[in-house]
Amino acid sequence: MNSKAVLSLSLVGAIALGLCANVSAAVPGAQRSNAVAQTSVETGKLTPRQRGELTRQLVLKWGSYVQQVHGVPVRTWAERMVPSLIQADSANFRAAVKRDTFEGAMAELTGTGHRINDEGVITKLAFSDADQTKALGALGNDLVYTPVAPCRILDTRNVAAGAIAANSTRNFVAFGVSSFASQGGSATNCGVNPLAATAVAINLTAVTPAGAGYATAYPFGTTQPVAASINYASGAIVNNALIVQTPNPIATFDFTLYSFAQSHYVADIVGYFAPPVATALQCVETTKTVVNIVANGTANANAPACAAGYTQTATNCESSDWLVPFVFINAGTCSARNNSAGAQEIRASRTCCRVPGR
Numbered sequence: 001m002n003s004k005a006v007l008s009l010s011l012v013g014a015i016a017l018g019l020c021a022n023v024s025a026a027v028p029g030a031q032r033s034n035a036v037a038q039t040s041v042e043t044g045k046l047t048p049r050q051r052g053e054l055t056r057q058l059v060l061k062w063g064s065y066v067q068q069v070h071g072v073p074v075r076t077w078a079e080r081m082v083p084s085l086i087q088a089d090s091a092n093f094r095a096a097v098k099r100d101t102f103e104g105a106m107a108e109l110t111g112t113g114h115r116i117n118d119e120g121v122i123t124k125l126a127f128s129d130a131d132q133t134k135a136l137g138a139l140g141n142d143l144v145y146t147p148v149a150p151c152r153i154l155d156t157r158n159v160a161a162g163a164i165a166a167n168s169t170r171n172f173v174a175f176g177v178s179s180f181a182s183q184g185g186s187a188t189n190c191g192v193n194p195l196a197a198t199a200v201a202i203n204l205t206a207v208t209p210a211g212a213g214y215a216t217a218y219p220f221g222t223t224q225p226v227a228a229s230i231n232y233a234s235g236a237i238v239n240n241a242l243i244v245q246t247p248n249p250i251a252t253f254d255f256t257l258y259s260f261a262q263s264h265y266v267a268d269i270v271g272y273f274a275p276p277v278a279t280a281l282q283c284v285e286t287t288k289t290v291v292n293i294v295a296n297g298t299a300n301a302n303a304p305a306c307a308a309g310y311t312q313t314a315t316n317c318e319s320s321d322w323l324v325p326f327v328f329i330n331a332g333t334c335s336a337r338n339n340s341a342g343a344q345e346i347r348a349s350r351t352c353c354r355v356p357g358r
Helices: 003-026 034-042 048-069 074-087 090-098 102-109 118-131
Strands: 144-155 168-172 199-207 213-219 230-232 237-245 255-259 264-274 282-285 289-293 298-302 311-319 326-330 333-337 344-354
Touching: 048 074, 048 090, 048 102, 090 102, 144 199, 199 213, 199 230, 199 255, 213 237, 230 237, 289 298, 298 344, 311 326, 311 333, 333 344
Parallel strands: none
Antiparallel strands: 144 264, 168 255, 199 237, 199 264, 213 230, 213 255, 282 344, 289 344, 298 333, 311 344, 326 333
């Protein structure tokens, strides 16, 4: 094994161990006894160690692809993915590791894997190779907006680089980091560690520009558009609310800011757009309706209706004897015939589910 391979393995191992430690700190009781850990496995939830192992597999599988195709260093991509992987649903995480395309894996993490077919993505990539373009799944559809308390993500007055020079650009991150202090912003993560943000809502302020002009915020890694996010006069303080698209999959930076005149800038994030995250259904079973059937007789058992806000997902039928087969099962009704020599009973219930919080 060459030194480069050893370095890569050491890197993903360190990232996996780091994730494991982060999960342990973030999840109450993560360091409890083996009995608790076993319970976690039985309920389908990943333990910190399991989550770290899946992270290792995911980085080994797709790190080189991200670096070669999207131009994002594997270390940068992996480290920026850590907050997302801590929050990823256990079932989604397992499914992501099994996918055959990077686009499918990223969609699985957000619970939208059913929208992206691996064979279709592979076909698109094969055709796109001819014109050197990149074909991605539709990760930007049906986005959900999540507001956050306004939080400073950049302030050029507080960094050594200072104001952005005239007719130049500077790149920034907007989410998925532990601190924005390096950009002159908050020393916290501002509560924005989404799984795959596709756009951010920010308030951008130009502070005392050296001359009249404008600024443009646009997605990192794309061509600067012929448009202005803010227009300003010399020495003014001008603010504007913006929605800025960000690279998906995650990149080295999230957006670029161009300044026509030399100026300081301040930005506060107020929300972000991301694909909806799959939420496990909350299900309950109604009480059982019990009906007696005489020998050679027939009967129907009608289960109690679901409570308000719940939707029926199954009809459950039980009989007290093998000689009492059901001939009809639908919408909470169980119909059976008693072929035994004595009285028997049948029981009916419904499984009722809802999306938590609705």
